[in-house]
Amino acid sequence: MLDKYGIAKRIAQELEDGFYVNLGIGIPTLVANYIPEGIDVELQSENGLLGMGPFPFEGEEDADLINAGKQTVTTLPGSSVFDSATSFAMIRGQHVHLTVLGAMEVSQNGDIANWKIPGKMVKGMGGAMDLVASAKNIIVAMMHTNKEGESKLLPSCTLPITGVKCVKKVVTNLASLEIKDGAFHLLERAPGVSVEDIINATAGKLIVPDFVPEMKID
């Protein structure tokens, strides 16, 4: 089974040289720590920064330079800053190659719910609806089940959705799966996880091939 770092490591393997990538808050942010050797990617932060660098050294933090999670960050040689409309032009105009997002639920047709729990959580969608509506490629990073042990991979979302038919791939603590033709297609098992475990933890329609390889995680 993977922990959140393992999920981030597995998703980092999806990065390709030259990609512009938007990483959401939570597990997706961790992906930045595992960018493979020899792969150059530029991180886009939707508050208006392209080419996001690491956290600043202690004492060098600047209130004027933050990421979309409101954390202090840095720029890199080649970075640029811009206004919010330009930032979402990059997203809506499909100039960003890959978006990695967390989710509360994903459905077998690729719907995603990650912004609202009626009566409980009223925080807002931030940039998530724009990202999921327009991204060329969306990978969801999340745990396979919720705190109650219930599957987050469902026939249809029970929470208010953020976008329809947009998620292409899901990487969880148990598996990596592709979403197509109205079903989850099992691609890989996490280390030490059986196909049986994955079947039991998946409520949505799951297609299991004869052979399911185990993920290779360093």
Next chain:
Amino acid sequence: MNKVFANAKEAIVGVEDGMTFMLGGFGLCGIPENCIAALVELGVKNVTCISNNAGVDDFGIGLMLQKRQVKKMISSYVGENAEFERQLLSGELEVDLIPQGSLAERTRAGGAGIPAFFTPAGYGTEIAEGKEVREYNGKPHILETALTSDFAFVKAWKGDKAGNLVFKDTARNFNPLMAMAGKITVAEVEELVEPGELDPNFIHTPGIFVQRIFQGTNYQKRIEQRTVRPKI
């Protein structure tokens, strides 16, 4: 034509109860601190605030919420403010949550004289309810309308007496868009200079969008999430 005002108190003259304001900033980054303080002191009430976020409990728009000055918020994310959540759940405060990219583009459109546009963001979700849907390039889009305001309050790094503005790093965010969409745009700057001191090639907001400008004071520039790495 004089656009220069002595301070926030003088620059916000004309604001009235029930007006719609735009306030720049992302989180607490690039917010018009001086104008917010002046609005709180003036006590203007029943206002609608268009701003990406609602500040935190004791800073930013949170200060206006504490004094119950806000009737309605139009925002994309309001997660950092417990008082906001309390007023919302109790029905004291109306809120219109809209996708961040749509908020930015609706503001830009308002300033650019484009009354509405189609966007894929939010299609199929509850925010699309009641909105016209059209298909372009095989994909459904929803109609979003432009946003404008009676006053826009923006914060820039540098500005000149002609109203030209330069922003620093990610403190730019919604500020240039809101500057375009205010009937009266009030810009507060960290450094106010004479015309000619800013290079015309590096102006972010041309002075035509700014009606009033003043040199701000005592910036707190609070950091919401201080993340650092140790010095090696």
